[in-house]
């Protein structure tokens with residue numbers, strides 16, 4: 001059997017607060033195979049972002065291991081983790097982290113430029129990604145000139161433009177209206193069909209319902225896991241919106 005693309009085992013992460021020590025993750029293990037689409041849900045503060053950061057090597061656990069594409073990630077230096085991340089991961093942060101001094105298209109070009117793509121190729125692929133998400137018209141705007149929903153879609157375009165093995169997305173749809181949200185789900189579906197793995201943290205059960213597997217967290221632990229593929233094809237996103245009433 002081949003190794004999963006992403007594997008975390010026995011993760012523990014505590015934060016030292018002013019008044020007390022907080023166990024944000026307690027013995028969390030999860031595997032993401034190539035082509036998996038996993039939604040992580042759970043109440044605010046249960047550890048979803050912390051887990052995503054550890055899976056992407058943005059932070060290191062106090063205990064436990066993270067393996068990405070056959071490489072152990074958690075014991076590497078920051079620069080080694082950054083290299084592995086650049087090669088294999090697309091990340092959408094909760095706070096979008098767009099570079100304020102660059103235009104929207106400049107932000108989206110970044111992962112390609114870092115991988116050594118030529119200027120012309122980087123520009124055309126970045127514009128294509130913006131177009132796929134319905135925000136090509138704001139390509140030359142600065143992040144501060146964009147609405148929250150536009151910024152979210154630019155950040156998502158930047159996360160997928162270099163076709164990473166796995167997309168890790170932290171609440172990528174909070175500021176979107178239904179049409180834009182549908183755009184995003186369509187993009188995720190296409191990338192999933194192309195074999196990209198997706199791990200999506202979301203409070204929105206319509207987004208969770210588009211995934212193959214839904215993992216629920218509570219108080220720093222994984223407490224439930226549901227395989228949605230077992231119940232046959234899922235309704236289209238528009239129908240999920242309509243169900244919402």
Ligand SMILES: Nc1ncnc2c1ncn2[C@@H]1O[C@H](COP(=O)(O)OP(=O)(O)OP(=O)(O)O)[C@@H](O)[C@H]1O
Pocket residue numbers: 015016017022024042043044045046047048049050051
């Ligand atoms: N840098 C930090 N320093 C101290 N405590 C932190 C830090 N980051 C997170 N925490 C705490 O760890 C716990 C888990 O936080 P985390 O952001 O992972 O939760 P979450 O499930 O993603 O929440 P939300 O849905 O509100 O984004 C929370 O109690 C939070 O207050």
